[in-house]
Amino acid sequence: MPSSRLDGAAFTSVDWGEEDASRRVRPRTVAFVLALAGVAALFVYDNWLHSGPLYGTYYTRRIDWLFAVSLVVFARFVALPLVLDRGRTRRYWRRVRGDPLAMAAVGYLAAFFVVALLAPELRGIGHVSFQRQLQPPVFFSVPADAVDACVGPVSNGRCHGTWRHPLGTNALGIDVLSMLVYGMREILQVALSAAVLMGVVATFVGATAGYVGGWVDDVLMRYVDVQQTVPAVVVYVLVATLVLRDKALILLAVFFGLLDWGGIARLVRSEVLKRRDDGYVRAARAAGASDFHVVRKHLVPNASPAVATSLSRRVPMLVLTQVGLSFLLLSESNMRSIGELLRRGLASRYVAGEWTAKWWVAGAAVLVVVLTVAASNVAGDAARDALDPHE
Numbered sequence: 001m002p003s004s005r006l007d008g009a010a011f012t013s014v015d016w017g018e019e020d021a022s023r024r025v026r027p028r029t030v031a032f033v034l035a036l037a038g039v040a041a042l043f044v045y046d047n048w049l050h051s052g053p054l055y056g057t058y059y060t061r062r063i064d065w066l067f068a069v070s071l072v073v074f075a076r077f078v079a080l081p082l083v084l085d086r087g088r089t090r091r092y093w094r095r096v097r098g099d100p101l102a103m104a105a106v107g108y109l110a111a112f113f114v115v116a117l118l119a120p121e122l123r124g125i126g127h128v129s130f131q132r133q134l135q136p137p138v139f140f141s142v143p144a145d146a147v148d149a150c151v152g153p154v155s156n157g158r159c160h161g162t163w164r165h166p167l168g169t170n171a172l173g174i175d176v177l178s179m180l181v182y183g184m185r186e187i188l189q190v191a192l193s194a195a196v197l198m199g200v201v202a203t204f205v206g207a208t209a210g211y212v213g214g215w216v217d218d219v220l221m222r223y224v225d226v227q228q229t230v231p232a233v234v235v236y237v238l239v240a241t242l243v244l245r246d247k248a249l250i251l252l253a254v255f256f257g258l259l260d261w262g263g264i265a266r267l268v269r270s271e272v273l274k275r276r277d278d279g280y281v282r283a284a285r286a287a288g289a290s291d292f293h294v295v296r297k298h299l300v301p302n303a304s305p306a307v308a309t310s311l312s313r314r315v316p317m318l319v320l321t322q323v324g325l326s327f328l329l330l331s332e333s334n335m336r337s338i339g340e341l342l343r344r345g346l347a348s349r350y351v352a353g354e355w356t357a358k359w360w361v362a363g364a365a366v367l368v369v370v371l372t373v374a375a376s377n378v379a380g381d382a383a384r385d386a387l388d389p390h391e
Contacts, residue, residue: 197257206268
């Protein structure tokens with residue numbers, strides 16, 4: 001399809017043959033539907049046809065299923081287009097690789113994604129063991145008389161850390177690294193699930209309001225105005241703790257995903273309003289394309305950079321919210337949470353010694369949160385620059 005960069009539009013002319021071909025069912029669409037059907041089948045099997053862990057010793061939670069659907073949507077609409085459209089991917093890469101800070105942020109987030117997705121199953125969940133409580137990290141040491149039993153070597157009256165527990169243990173003897181990687185998975189599950197929900201709802205509402213206009217536009221935008229006056233975190237706390245009395249992670253992801261998309265919808269609406277009367281859109285209509293096809297094929301792709309950058313800037317907020325609510329026991333709290341690790345690290349009592357003797361318990365949680373939030377902000381700025389159609 002011929003294209004130019006006029007006004008940042010991705011399409012300025014229409015190839016009639018491609019218009020006809022694009023209406024056929026593509027293999028990627030079939031694969032997307034099959035993947036969703038596979039997740040649905042596993043959900044039915046796990047909840048109604050099977051008892052016990054789904055695999056190994058792992059018992060699924062409700063957030064796992066929402067996360068699985070979010071991964072499928074992310075793969076279909078973000079990862080797969082970047083793999084197939086190599087020209088666009090190389091263009092984005094050239095814009096990012098010149099910024100070392102952005103490269104470091106993207107590398108950290110990629111490593112975070114892989115570790116959060118795979119490491120918990122490889123590392124295993126930590127177990128309580130009072131015989132190994134408050135063991136120091138590797139390369140560090142504490143007074144030997146400050147712990148009941150030293151797992152690592154003892155020399156010069158000090159208990160040294162061991163590679164069995166690279167980041168040490170907490171006051172319950174739970175391996176900090178195991179808690180950390182499980183906590184990273186919870187962050188990934190909530191952030192990705194909420195972001196996908198935000199993107200889907202905001203794109204649908206914004207595109208509908210901008211393309212249809214009239215009273216539909218007025219009603220949808222007035223709803224956005226009302227929605228944005230009430231913070232999603234307030235609604236979550238009130239409903240999850242006072243009404244439903246259920247603080248599951250899936251509720252946190254759903255509440256933020258369904259109640260925090262107003263700003264993104266306005267950006268999508270603005271892009272659609274600017275382009276709905278452009279020549280390539282009128283040509284598509286003249287070729288017999290349906291309104292749905294015009295919006296999906298021509299208008300939404302031009303709004304996707306705004307959606308991507310807006311979502312990338314909301315990820316740090318989601319991370320801080322999930323950790324903060326878990327720390328305050330306002331979200332599902334268990335040994336897998338970063339907030340729980342931080343809370344136990346600050347509340348733990350060291351038998352003999354100063355507070356510095358237990359710094360690694362909370363320090364690991366703080367370091368992960370700080371690095372994740374900082375990397376998300378830097379990567380969001382890089383994404384905004386890379387996806388800018390005027391560059």
